[in-house]
Amino acid sequence: MRGLGWRALEAFGNRREASIFVVAVGLIIYFSLRSSAFYSSATIKNIAEYMAPIALIACGEVMLLICGEIDLSVGRVFALTPIIMYLTTAPEPDGLGLPIWLGVIFGLLAAAAVGLANGVITTYLGVPSFITTLGMLFFLNGINLRALHGFQVETPGGSTFRKIFGGYPLWLNSEFWWALAIVIVLQIVLVWTRWGVHTVATGGNPIGARESGVNVRRVKIGNFVLCSMLGGFAGIMDSTRITSILPLQGGTDIMFLAVAAAVIGGTSLMGGSGTIIGGFLGVLVLAVLNIGFTILGVSAFNFDLIIGIAILGAMILNVQIQRLKNLGQIGRGR
Amino acid sequence: MRGLGWRALEAFGNRREASIFVVAVGLIIYFSLRSSAFYSSATIKNIAEYMAPIALIACGEVMLLICGEIDLSVGRVFALTPIIMYLTTAPEPDGLGLPIWLGVIFGLLAAAAVGLANGVITTYLGVPSFITTLGMLFFLNGINLRALHGFQVETPGGSTFRKIFGGYPLWLNSEFWWALAIVIVLQIVLVWTRWGVHTVATGGNPIGARESGVNVRRVKIGNFVLCSMLGGFAGIMDSTRITSILPLQGGTDIMFLAVAAAVIGGTSLMGGSGTIIGGFLGVLVLAVLNIGFTILGVSAFNFDLIIGIAILGAMILNVQIQRLKNLGQIGRGR
Amino acid sequence: ACGGGGGNSSSSGVGNYPETPKWKWVFVNHVTTNPFFVPTQYGIEDAGAIFNTQHQWTGSENSDVGQMVSAMNTAISSGADGIAVCLIDAKAFNEPTKKALDAGIPVIAYNADVPPGTPNERLAYIGQDLFVSGQKMGERIVELIPSGDVAGFIATPGSLNIQPRIDGAKQAIKDSGKPINFTQVATGADTAGELSKIDAYYQGHKNLKGMFAVDAGSTQGVAQVMQKYNLPSKGIHGGGYDLLPTTLNLINKGFLDFTIDQQPYQQGFYPAIQLFLYKISGGLMAPSDTNTGLLFVTKDNVKPYLNTKTRYEGSASSQQYVKTT
Amino acid sequence: MSEPGNGREADDVIRVEHISKRFGAVRALEDVSLHLKRSEVLGLIGDNGAGKSTLVKIICGFQKPDSGKIFVNGEEVHLRSVQHARSLGIDTVYQDLALVPGMSVYHNMFLKRELLGEVGGVSLPFLNNRDMRKRARKHLDEMGVRIPDVDAEVAQLSGGQRQSIAVARSVYSDAKIILLDEPLAAMGVKEGALILDLIRKLRDQGEVSMILILHNYAHVFEVCDRVNLLQHGEITLDKPTSETSVEELTELVVREYRQAAAG
Amino acid sequence: MSEPGNGREADDVIRVEHISKRFGAVRALEDVSLHLKRSEVLGLIGDNGAGKSTLVKIICGFQKPDSGKIFVNGEEVHLRSVQHARSLGIDTVYQDLALVPGMSVYHNMFLKRELLGEVGGVSLPFLNNRDMRKRARKHLDEMGVRIPDVDAEVAQLSGGQRQSIAVARSVYSDAKIILLDEPLAAMGVKEGALILDLIRKLRDQGEVSMILILHNYAHVFEVCDRVNLLQHGEITLDKPTSETSVEELTELVVREYRQAAAG
């Protein structure tokens, strides 16, 4: 008779995210051994700060990738939203001089509008989302630069605002808590709601999903809007953290990191499978690698070199663990 | 009785690339009307120079995308190869002081090695190519920076070398002619050889291809090597054109443009379909837009804004033309 | 469709000058959308308004030399009347420069110049060389820190708009012969990550004597980390480049020793004027090398930066006359 | 040949009139008319490529006809989508099964009609996976299909196991009109027999009407009240099964091929 | 039950001994032994999920068995891949057809055995699309399948049209051992009959041996010399068709389900 502990372990072991989780833990242990500084509250705070915006965007990309699309423009929405917020709240003549809350709302509405545009152009006009969102990427960059005349401004918002979006409740930064909350919510949405099932079906077999009566277009548009709004939300909070709004903030880099995290976490670029938690763990891995090696004091020219090797190593390990794992349960044959 | 001209036109119209070709021509006409400067030999030279490296890389990406993979690292190989060439030819102690031809060969071998690594890690170790090549992207950037200590050097090579790779035979730059030749060759490979058919099969139905006895792994690895070598070749010629070698040359930007061109040209990110010619036309569209708007005197801030709209517009047009087209022939239903 | 430019297009010439065609200067830049160059563009605009000329601001968004060469060629073929270009590469621009001059188009280098002795034929260089400014920073570091570990943060190593700065600093420190151990640290392209990485680096290197950065984002990051752990009290010094609001604030609060203002406004204003003089004098007035200098912004002189937003720093787009109080 | 409704149109739950559908050069359907009476099982047979699946896809709203009318329960409808057809009580077993390979057996079986959790009669927005699992298992057992685990991904199942899921999905839905496109194609003898039993049961309950595409004429005569023969996109025979025989149908189908062989 | 080779092993083109295959918890094959004599047509029947396709995929080198031996023409082989099995003259019609939807009919039909162009006996590295088109068209006509255009993408074809392509691919290959996994599943009566004719013809020429997975026992008795029954991963019957009947087989298969129904 196997004990309950064992069964729990097994249950966890059968989860798709198990392997990447193991990898993440492994890395954390490695760095803790290499440097005492890594195993410090300051560092943990640091990692949390690094993770938050990427995690939020990764959530959106996971949903989109699962239903077979991608959003390259979300990194620009990341910059657009705080800019809208600024223009709403800044005193005349620069802005409208409205209260910060309206700024947040307008900002998120703008983000939603971008997502809607991406979705409609992709699903109704039939442009591949890679190109739709690439065009949007350029377009928004232009908008952002013009809006701020290419310069940066201070992030608006009073103390309460800062507390909610930029503060440090419960030890870690609020942005991280927001991210964590949204990760949990979206994981539930993905696994426990119709929306989630239909998202998977849409990506797993677009024609079959349509034949089964799934409104494929609505699912895709919805996820475009979701992804865009998450990007915007992250942008607002991050600009609050770094206290200034820059037109070039985020961009393709953060989008890239988010997609990479999603794929590292087991989401397929071909659509039909993926998990939010996995994406979050993917972000964790990237964060630990980046912060970890920086703490170890890897110099500028070596950094990319080592990160590259580390990513490859981590991923290979991850895949091998999965293969071993699959031998133990109903597997995909060979 | 329909005339021969009509039939020819129809035959062309049935080709997948017809619509994007129409779009490209439309853009050229537009800019010619807007500015006399556009319709000048100097401009055509510019466009050719702009196109050449992207076209070469796009060829590789098209083949890879068709068989269901992608290479994010090719932009770094674009920088690596000329660096290897430099290190081979530079006099001691900087380099080995070997003749330029060996430099080219070593450079291309290095590129091939990178492609091989990408392919093996992806097919045998089962890491998604997005991550494999992302890791490679970082790794190579580190290598390039270290190799040149983050600085630029002068491109080696005598006059004959320049003529072949950086000269202007037959009015346009030789790099463009190389690109054009390779486009034609690869289009033939794709449509008229076993390799091409097996590449399509591999991407179109990976399991089915394996069941049919296609060596899926070999096909993928082969195309990884091809893509990488094309990137390297482009790098050598482009560094010859701009007469200096920089560690950050190319990078993700040129890779992005190449993939975008491929998709604009009708290649599917999901694998299984695409054409080299289409990719080339995609590059043409991007080149015309960039050079065109620059000639019209659009400044940086507006530039992205306008390019974004233009890409969306061009693509929407492209898709609509295709839909009209498909009504006229055996179509994909609705 | 033309960015900026403008001024009154009066039929007669401006000031005492005879009527001239509305000349078009093309500025080829290596980081066209970088905030650093916003004042530069205002400088060009304002000069354009005086002399009734127009300009185009083009090039590459992240120091892609290939794109810049292509932009320069396009400028030539689209009939520019003058070209100002950042010569961030020692060799690549020789060809197009020559081509332009042969076509009768004056070429001036601004912000970045080719090393002395290279065969580039540009008529003059206007600006403050990145490497030189880096050396100045290095000298300042040497003044502040007698010995120990010093970190130099750079967003993207090898980037031609910042790498020379850090190389210059390194050089100066080396020349000083002081026992300072200077390490370059990469912080990544986006400001969010930069902050975390600088923080992390400090965590791993508590024995640091100084933290300095060569790009706007990293500089702000350094300032914020200095504040977060109140490092000045620990005798740690910090400094960097450019005028992000947060950076200026924290200088005022005494968390950051200095930031370097390379007066980008002048780097646009003077080239525009010199191109005009060259054209109107039929080339008799040869453009002259001009050092736009650099300004160390410290607690002592930061005030005016804080309480005025001006075009000259890029922090405001509106024209204004800043009266000295 | 095909007089729609012949008189007792009121009884027709489905009536299709003069439907045509082209795919570029291919004439999939030419002026096809067909009707399905209430609680009737209509067998639809014909060569490969005759147009059977196309007809079904048009009736279930997946494809739009180029021309022709569709009546459901006597009223003309312009089907916008599969959802629309479903709202009218039409459900379909597609020849391609329309399953999602990467999704679990039970999620596939309840796709688009997922069961939601409840608390005191108030339904929550969350899936009730427990009940879906239970029912899925029950349905499969009733169909005599041995499937290792309803949590298994469909991708791991055998051809017949997959088809049984697609069939169960529709047969156990509350649809009043079910279109089955070759539901027995991959079924074993035993499993096939059980599905035919099920179909008979449904018919005898008198609530469900079905169109059944079959290639095995023996099966046709086991369950169908009436049979239509579709050839080259036209309906060339419409008889009650009582008035025809396997031989006649075979004869009709094979004749022209003999001619072809001869000529 | 299954005595491999029973004496005349020399004649066996394929002999499989004590093959087992598990997928995680699922036992797909348990100690299965089976043999195929030269120029024999062996019928393989069994419930859905019995393990038929798995067995075929193992014999054709697509999957590796967990344990057991495979002999081809008397020699033991360790199949590394489908290519390897092909090099031994084994070709397969898979249940999933293994077609590439986006590719033309004729490229699918000649996948992995493309015809190359020639100039004066010297073969070029280029495809000979003209001949492939011609032959594809010819094969399809012989099978009585109406396909609008061999240049059409397989994605546009009907279920039966697709299957006919998969079947033609193997039947018209020069393979000496052909494994057909439910080749008639989607076939019309006429097209099915023609394929059975073809199989008979091949057998009578005495060069090709075949394993034929079928669910329609009538078909089994039309073409098979011998029949094996696979149940729950074990072979429970191995008889010449001359010594058994549709009734017996049906009885065998349905019995246990009656038991299940009873108990």
Ligand SMILES: Nc1ncnc2c1ncn2[C@@H]1O[C@H](COP(=O)(O)OP(=O)(O)OP(=O)(O)O)[C@@H](O)[C@H]1O
């Ligand atoms: N989406 C499509 N695009 C182009 N042609 C199509 C499409 N769908 C069907 N066809 C053609 O229409 C004809 C009828 O197809 P359909 O699937 O209705 O035949 P069927 O009667 O179902 O045949 P089967 O018994 O093999 O399933 C075929 O010739 C097929 O090639």
Ligand SMILES: Nc1ncnc2c1ncn2[C@@H]1O[C@H](COP(=O)(O)OP(=O)(O)OP(=O)(O)O)[C@@H](O)[C@H]1O
């Ligand atoms: N790749 C796989 N992963 C997990 N289980 C599998 C896999 N392939 C087959 N199985 C299981 O093995 C058993 C046998 O499958 P197989 O396809 O051989 O059955 P079959 O006899 O062909 O059935 P059918 O007549 O329906 O085609 C089934 O229970 C199936 O679920």
Ligand SMILES: [Mg+2]
């Ligand atoms: Mg059909």
Ligand SMILES: [Mg+2]
């Ligand atoms: Mg099977």
